[in-house]
Amino acid sequence: MTSSSRIILVTGGARSGKSALAERLAGQFDMPRIYIATATAGDKEMRERIARHREIRGSGWRTVEESLDLAGALTRTDGQGVRLVDCLTLWLSNSFRDDDFAAETGPLCATLAAQKSPVVLVTNELGLGIVPENALARRFRDAHGLMNQAVAATADQVWMSVSGLPLRLKPERGTP
Ligand SMILES: Nc1nc2c(ncn2[C@@H]2O[C@H](COP(=O)(O)OP(=O)(O)OP(=O)(O)O)[C@@H](O)[C@H]2O)c(=O)[nH]1
Numbered sequence: 001m002t003s004s005s006r007i008i009l010v011t012g013g014a015r016s017g018k019s020a021l022a023e024r025l026a027g028q029f030d031m032p033r034i035y036i037a038t039a040t041a042g043d044k045e046m047r048e049r050i051a052r053h054r055e056i057r058g059s060g061w062r063t064v065e066e067s068l069d070l071a072g073a074l075t076r077t078d079g080q081g082v083r084l085v086d087c088l089t090l091w092l093s094n095s096f097r098d099d100d101f102a103a104e105t106g107p108l109c110a111t112l113a114a115q116k117s118p119v120v121l122v123t124n125e126l127g128l129g130i131v132p133e134n135a136l137a138r139r140f141r142d143a144h145g146l147m148n149q150a151v152a153a154t155a156d157q158v159w160m161s162v163s164g165l166p167l168r169l170k171p172e173r174g175t176p
């Protein structure tokens with residue numbers, strides 16, 4: 001992995017294989033691995049899911065749990081290894097202020113641009129289905145799409161996982 005691939009975004013639908021792709025991309029950096037989890041274990045199913053993820057990741061990863069201050073977690077861990085953030089969707093949902101999505105996404109993109117060590121970020125490709133009936137869900141969906149665009153613009157590489165298959169979106173093959 002070259003130094004020009006410092007910020008990598010991986011998008012995809014639920015159970016599309018995006019987390020596994022992100023782990024493979026992070027694994028290409030020959031340095032310690034730090035997993036930044038934005039999920040909180042709200043119920044038994046989520047606790048079991050998290051336990052499974054930890055088991056699969058194994059001891060090669062240090063885990064940092066940060067559901068709100070993602071920029072702070074990135075700043076604190078910069079210089080310590082490659083960071084894998086899983087995922088931006090839950091982070092935005094935890095920190096979403098109904099009226100002002102830029103208040104969260106702007107500082108995140110500025111922090112990403114300032115990182116010295118690599119970061120692989122996982123997000124979801126929302127909004128491919130029907131328009132939600134609920135107004136808050138519509139505002140979240142729109143804010144989430146704008147967040148993805150802003151992070152993708154900041155990223156050196158963008159990938160999408162479709163049915164477990166990786167699709168590279170940025171840079172397109174053949175372009176420098
Ligand atoms: N708090 C916490 N959350 C974790 C940990 N490990 C994984 N997670 C969370 O588990 C979630 C990812 O797992 P899944 O929901 O199974 O993945 P998915 O997005 O449905 O499926 P894929 O597209 O295949 O990745 C992310 O939201 C992570 O934050 C951990 O150690 N602690």
